[in-house]
Amino acid sequence: MLLARDHGHNVTIIAKHMPGDYDIEYASPWAGANSLPVGKPNSTQQTYETVTWRELERLARDHPETGIHFQNNFIYRREKDANSPIGDWFRELVREDAWFKDVLPNFRILPKNELPPGMDGGTNFTTVCINTALYLPWLASQCLKHGAKIRRGVVQHVADAADLHHSGKRADLVVNATGLSSLKLGGVEDTTMYPARGQITIVRNDPGIMASTSGTDDGGDEALYIMHRAAGGGTVLGGCLQVGNWESQVDPNLATRIMKRAVALCPQLVPEGAGIEALDIVRHGVGLRPMRKDGIRVEREVIKGPDGKSVPVVHNYGHAGYGYQTAYGCSEAVVKLVDAALQTKAKL
Ligand SMILES: Cc1cc2nc3c(=O)[nH]c(=O)nc-3n(C[C@H](O)[C@H](O)[C@H](O)COP(=O)(O)OP(=O)(O)OC[C@H]3O[C@@H](n4cnc5c(N)ncnc54)[C@H](O)[C@@H]3O)c2cc1C
Structure with missing residues (x-):
């Protein structure tokens, strides 16, 4: 452009x-998508993420027609995830002294009394969610x-x-x-390119916040993130980071785990006392992240x-x-x- x-x-x-297609060879429609910086300090990726944030912020503020809106975002960290695949991916994201604390707005460290059970730390800041549709x-x-x-x-x-x-x-x-x-x-x-499979469930329920954890108890490559897309795009529940996995079809057991983890972290997704049966599913999906060594x-x-x-x-x-x-x-x-x-x- x-x-x-x-x-x-x-x-x-x-x-x-093209936009409008949903295909395993086309990653973009499957993304959440949000801006949660993961680049290392002083890396080229840090520059890319900083430059991009300025533009995404401008679009969310001034151009609602793009389908981008601001979200109140919570990142939760568990010590035990430090060396797992998800923990590794989120290494910079979960830091209390993250380099982006002065780039993304409203960054603060969560006090212990604001942490969900089982979490050792957390941060809260404003970011965006992009309705890719x-x-x-x-x-x-x-x-x-x-x-x-x-x-x-x-x-x-x-x-x-x-x-x-x-x-x-x-x-x-x-x-x-x-x-x-x-x-x-x-x-x-x-040949240094490889896939990292991501599976998601999109629901009509609105959690009111965006949230991610540094890992789950369901395996080192299973993730937990929740984001509400702008303008009727539904809420994306994820996910996983299955390195080297080319499978295009939804794994129903993984879908159940994704939904259970989301409701456990964010009970306000469903009416009080309800479980995943109260999630109103739009669709399940699978995308392959284009990884490069x-x-x-x-x-x-x-x-x-x-x-x-x-x-x-x-x-x-x-x-x-x-x-x-x-x-x-x-x-x-x-x-x-x-x-x-x-x-x-x-x-x-
Ligand atoms: C589940 C999931 C969640 C994600 N969440 C986020 C997120 O929250 N935030 C974020 O920043 N990123 C996220 N991503 C990553 C993001 O989606 C990808 O990094 C991005 O979409 C890659 O875009 P791309 O254009 O490089 O590749 P693609 O979207 O795959 O597009 C490739 C294009 O090239 C075309 N093409 C390929 N080969 C040929 C050919 N031989 N001839 C003609 N055309 C060809 C394809 O048709 C397609 O149009 C997520 C990804 C997944 C799968």
Whole structure:
């Protein structure tokens, strides 16, 4: 979007899946989605998350049509989760001296008398929840508004995308944002990519808060998070982080555990004394987080296609479980690489 809106580039977007599709090869619709920073202090990811927060905050404040709203968020920590897969993922998030305490508003450490049973610590701050069913079409519309053309297409080799520009001419540059498919996409084949399966249940019940814990007693890769989406998007109950698991189908036993854990942490989800039978289910879902061993890849290279022709490519993939909360930071970095690559090309 930034390439077309702020930099006047003539953009064609080619994608196998579009907003409105629900498919295991398309992670974005399945996300909660929220902004809970997990990058290490002084890392590139910290910069991405900080830059992105500013924009998400602006959109939540000034643009309700994006489907983003503010949420009162609670993070709960248990000592025993410190070395579990979820504990590892949430390492920076659960810190009482978190680097983002001066970035996200209203950060405070929870006193003991505000902790649910079994929790050793916790924090409370304001963040956002994004209704992806509204936000993804809004993004597509913004691209159209600023002159980009959107087409369905399946690309076998990344360099082939250069021949799919709507002008009919060969594109000067390709941006590769194919998520987990960068594992198999010709010319990329990044074997450090792998899935981390996430399963969710969306319900009509409203908990009134957003909450996550550092782990559960149901296994180190099972998570507990609750977030209420804006504008009638329902409440997302999660979840899990099943590394290397490609299964696209809902596990009904896991769905039951997800709902039980959510009601136990947040009894106000259901009428007093009721159990999970009082949850009004919209749907269950499964998405695959596009994990990458060394984190997000925003990088530029020149790739030769099967036809022997080369094209500059700027990569933007490997956003794991933080694609929304890093999106604008990554996009800014992509724009810089694109402009630099096109300037270099113009001088040749
Ligand atoms: C359950 C779950 C919860 C999550 N919660 C959050 C959260 O709360 N906050 C957060 O920030 N992130 C969250 N995430 C992570 C976030 O959803 C991802 O990081 C993000 O959606 C990745 O976006 P992407 O565009 O890189 O990949 P995708 O959304 O998978 O999109 C890839 C696109 O590339 C297209 N494509 C791929 N290969 C080809 C090809 N060969 N030819 C043409 N098109 C192709 C696809 O069709 C698709 O349009 C969550 C993820 C899951 C699964």
